[in-house]
Amino acid sequence: MIKTDFPQQCVIEVTAACDQSCIHCGRAFMERPKKTMRVDMFQQIVREIGRENPDCEVWPTFMGEALLLGKRLFPMIRYAREAGCRKITLNSNGNRLTEENIEGLLSCGLDRFIVSCDGHSAQTYERIRVGGRFERLYSGIHRLLERMRSARLETPLIELQFSIFDENEHELEDFKKYWLDQGVVVKCRPKVFWSGTIPGGGRRVSMQSDRTPCLWALDTAAIHWNGSVVMCAIDCEGKYVAGNVAHQSLKEIWNGSLAWLRSLQQQRRFRELPEICRQCPDWKVKKAQAFFPSDGVREAYENYVRRGRTFHETHELVGEPG
Ligand code: SF4
Numbered sequence: 001m002i003k004t005d006f007p008q009q010c011v012i013e014v015t016a017a018c019d020q021s022c023i024h025c026g027r028a029f030m031e032r033p034k035k036t037m038r039v040d041m042f043q044q045i046v047r048e049i050g051r052e053n054p055d056c057e058v059w060p061t062f063m064g065e066a067l068l069l070g071k072r073l074f075p076m077i078r079y080a081r082e083a084g085c086r087k088i089t090l091n092s093n094g095n096r097l098t099e100e101n102i103e104g105l106l107s108c109g110l111d112r113f114i115v116s117c118d119g120h121s122a123q124t125y126e127r128i129r130v131g132g133r134f135e136r137l138y139s140g141i142h143r144l145l146e147r148m149r150s151a152r153l154e155t156p157l158i159e160l161q162f163s164i165f166d167e168n169e170h171e172l173e174d175f176k177k178y179w180l181d182q183g184v185v186v187k188c189r190p191k192v193f194w195s196g197t198i199p200g201g202g203r204r205v206s207m208q209s210d211r212t213p214c215l216w217a218l219d220t221a222a223i224h225w226n227g228s229v230v231m232c233a234i235d236c237e238g239k240y241v242a243g244n245v246a247h248q249s250l251k252e253i254w255n256g257s258l259a260w261l262r263s264l265q266q267q268r269r270f271r272e273l274p275e276i277c278r279q280c281p282d283w284k285v286k287k288a289q290a291f292f293p294s295d296g297v298r299e300a301y302e303n304y305v306r307r308g309r310t311f312h313e314t315h316e317l318v319g320e321p322g
Contacts, residue, residue, distance in 0.1 A: 006053040006251055007221035008309055011233045012045055013037060013062030014076065015069055016225050020093050020131040022118075024165060026236035027063040034064065037225040041245065042076055043083070045223065048250050050084025055308025057087040062222060063236045067096040074104035081109035087307065091116060091161070095132050097140025102147055105156065112304060113156040114187070115141060118163050120171035120178065128167055145182060157301055159185040159290075180293045185301055189288035213265040214283035219309075221254055229253045231261070231276060239276040 016034035018027055027034075042060075049056045058080055060066055066073050080088055090105070094115035105113060115137075119125030122134035145158065160179045162172060176186050216232040223229050223245060224238055231240035242261075243253035264272050271278065292298035 004053075004219075005255055007056055007219060007254055008053070009057040009059065009220040009233075010045070010049060010250070011059045011062050011220060011222040012042060013064060013223060013225045014042060014060045014066050014073065015064040016062070017068050018063070018065045018093070019068060019095065020065070020129050022093075022129045022132075023167075024118075024128065024163060025063075026234075030063060030237055032224070032238055035225050036069070037227075039072075039076060041227055043079055045245055045250060046080035046085055047083045050080070052251055053308070054084045054086045056085070057089055057308075058085045059089050059091065061091050062224065062233065064225075065093050065096075066090060067092050067101055070096075071100065071104060074108040077108040077110055087111055087304065089114065090156075093129065093132055094137050094140055097137075097144050099143070102140075102144050105144070106147065106151070106153060110156045112159065113144075114159045114161050116161045116163065117175065118161070118165075119168050120175040124168050124171055128165065142182075145184070154300070157185065157297075157304060159187050159301075161187045161189065161288075163189055176291055180291060183293045183297070185293070185297060186291045187288050188291070190284075211268070211270050212283065213268065214277070214280075216282060217258075217265050217277070218262055221250060221258070223250075229258070231274070234280065234282045235276065240274050 015036040016027070016030075016032075017036065018034075021028045046058060049058060060073070060077060060080070069076075077088055077090070088110055089112040090110055091114035094117070116129075117125065117137065118128050119134065125134040125137065126132060141160070147153075148158070160175075162168070162175050164172060172188065176188075179186050214232070216234055220233050221229060222231075222233040222235060227244040227246040228238050228241045229243050229245060229250065230238045231242070242257045245253070248256075261273065261277070264270070290301065292301065
């Protein structure tokens, strides 16, 4: 692994507000205030990214639903683009794909749009993503795809995500087939435990030698709405705060205590990590699997994901096209 002096991905919590309480999400148990980031703070962060590492992938979401910001969101993404950020990825619960939001998403300079689905029937979806509506989700995604087809748009790359649980595993194959037939990327990933934030969800991870350095820590910076740069993109509660972008640059924080944590990871000195990290099993689940509807989509996706990366892709690319 190559040491970098700036993160390769940056998760920015533009808002911690959300309209769902998914059973697998740490946000439902978060005790910190669920507020919205100041626009000037967001702008300061993306200016630094554009200057220091334009290929750092910007994710304007952490523990909230960015589309709740409505039309305030799109100028922020546009600003990031104009500040030099060349990789901007938004993930969403997809329940607000209104005509207005679709127009905003398609015109703001976004490169990649990921919708978390986690079910292929109303019964399963609404059991897992509490507060979401299956019918609204699927009709919104179809509206988005139709709009892109009619305008012959190839970006943003559309990716539909399915996090695998006991409750939905039986729908995975039908989900994959249905959406691959619609020409979009399907991403499957194992559940995460949010560093044990979910009661009963965290379990002590074995300290045996099979533990490997955690990719969440090695390549990604994660910033809460108040500017706190935390342990990693799994630290939803902010159990370890490395610094705050209101007082320091992201680069200083990345090369300060976060560098110390990365070196502990790389030297496999896991017992010396802060408690949140010692007890977290999520180092096992950073990898996801992506499936593609065609060679062309696969190529576009791989080019995007791999651009500017110096080690380990986040995805294991599997599956036959077609
Ligand atoms: S092991 Fe858990 S807490 Fe530690 S860096 Fe990885 S995801 Fe974050």
